[in-house]
Amino acid sequence: MSALSTFWSLWVMALVTFNLGLALFLFIWSQRVKIPTLPDGTTGHVWAHGMLREGLHKLPLWWTLFSAAMFILAIGYLVRYPGFGAFKGTLDWTEYSQLAGDRAASLGKLQDHLRRHEGQTLAQIAADADAVAMGKRLFIDNCAACHGREALGNPALGAPNLVDADALYGNDDATLLASILNGRNGIMPPLGGAIAEADITATAHYVRSLSGLPHDVALAQKGQATFTTICAACHTPQGTGNPALGAPNLTDAVWLKNGELTTIENTIRNGRSGEMPAWDKRLGEQNARLIGAWLHARRNAAPTPPAGGGK
Numbered sequence: 675m676s677a678l679s680t681f682w683s684l685w686v687m688a689l690v691t692f693n694l695g696l697a698l699f700l701f702i703w704s705q706r707v708k709i710p711t712l713p714d715g716t717t718g719h720v721w722a723h724g725m726l727r728e729g730l731h732k733l734p735l736w737w738t739l740f741s742a743a744m745f746i747l748a749i750g751y752l753v754r755y756p757g758f759g760a761f762k763g764t765l766d767w768t769e770y771s772q773l774a775g776d777r778a779a780s781l782g783k784l785q786d787h788l789r790r791h792e793g794q795t796l797a798q799i800a801a802d803a804d805a806v807a808m809g810k811r812l813f814i815d816n817c818a819a820c821h822g823r824e825a826l827g828n829p830a831l832g833a834p835n836l837v838d839a840d841a842l843y844g845n846d847d848a849t850l851l852a853s854i855l856n857g858r859n860g861i862m863p864p865l866g867g868a869i870a871e872a873d874i875t876a877t878a879h880y881v882r883s884l885s886g887l888p889h890d891v892a893l894a895q896k897g898q899a900t901f902t903t904i905c906a907a908c909h910t911p912q913g914t915g916n917p918a919l920g921a922p923n924l925t926d927a928v929w930l931k932n933g934e935l936t937t938i939e940n941t942i943r944n945g946r947s948g949e950m951p952a953w954d955k956r957l958g959e960q961n962a963r964l965i966g967a968w969l970h971a972r973r974n975a976a977p978t979p980p981a982g983g984g985k
């Protein structure tokens with residue numbers, strides 16, 4: 675807020691003094707002024723061709739007292755609150771300090787609430803319905819755009835389902851919080867240049883065989899060799915995945931996108947990467963823990979069918 679310039683401050687002071695002074699003068703004058711009256715008690719003014727004659731009554735006492743109280747209130751207000759030019763008032767009140775005070779009070783309440791959960795596991799926080807409700811709100815505001823409102827994932831974005839038992843990196847408290855706070859970026863390099871087209875198809879058949887999907891047995895056998903030399907480094911020789919790299923388990927029926935032959939072939943050819951932004955600056959640990967508690971509660975509630983986005 676910029677302060678009033680001296681000119682405008684003096685201008686406002688002059689206006690306030692003039693208006694209040696004039697009103698006060700009229701108020702006092704009206705109490706004392708003597709209006710000449712005729713013997714019949716009227717002023718002698720007639721209206722409407724003599725039908726109405728103007729009488730004279732003193733102002734009622736309640737009106738006088740009420741008006742006097744208003745003057746006292748107005749002057750008292752100008753002494754205590756801002757209003758008289760640049761004079762700040764003896765209370766030093768501003769809308770800004772009021773807002774800042776209210777904000778600090780509600781943040782304090784929130785901090786008390788959040789502090790209750792310090793040192794608790796996500797499972798313990800998940801037992802607090804208020805915390806879970808806050809976590810859900812935070813998830814919808816920050817995460818639902820990619821992971822969906824119910825956290826069931828979005829295969830088109832490669833954003834995994836966060837409430838199934840399966841995880842790219844891990845669902846334990848520390849790993850989950852690290853995923854949220856630091857972000858993740860799982861990268862599978864494009865291997866189209868390193869593997870012949872025929873071998874790409876064969877390897878894709880082998881990958882389908884790992885989770886029991888229909889496949890060509892002869893091709894899958896041929897593909898296993900490529901898998902062992904190239905893919906096993908990240909996905910392990912059994913294809914069960916490596917959480918340290920975010921390399922998915924290929925033996926379950928859960929897919930980031932889907933398990934179709936062409937999708938797997940394209941993944942081998944062009945590689946794949948999924949980027950999860952870091953939230954430490956935006957949310958901080960306490961909020962991330964609330965979200966984690968909501969995910970924990972969701973994971974342990976009645977199982978929901980995955981929406982296609984796996985992991």
Ligand code: HEC
Pocket residue numbers: 813816817818819820821831832833834836840841842843844845850853854858859860861920947948949950951953965985
């Ligand atoms: C821009 C889209 C996007 C947003 C927004 C987003 N995520 Fe993600 N998230 C992803 C992607 C993509 C991955 C997979 C990362 C990978 O492939 O390495 C992921 C991975 C994760 C994982 C690891 C899952 C696992 O299986 O180990 C967690 C946990 C997670 N996100 C939670 C959240 C939370 C909580 C929020 C909100 C605070 C959020 N994400 C917001 C895209 C997003």
Ligand code: HEC
Pocket residue numbers: 832859860861862863865877878881900901904905906907908909919920921922924928929930931932938941942946947948984985
């Ligand atoms: C350098 C490590 C690395 C190598 C080598 C690698 N991958 Fe991957 N792979 C990953 C990572 C990391 C992801 C997850 C990418 C993401 O988060 O989007 C992935 C994802 C996949 C997926 C998608 C899984 C799903 O759930 O949708 C398939 C299929 C796959 N890899 C197959 C293979 C095959 C077959 C090979 C060998 C030809 C191979 N990968 C080699 C790291 C690797």
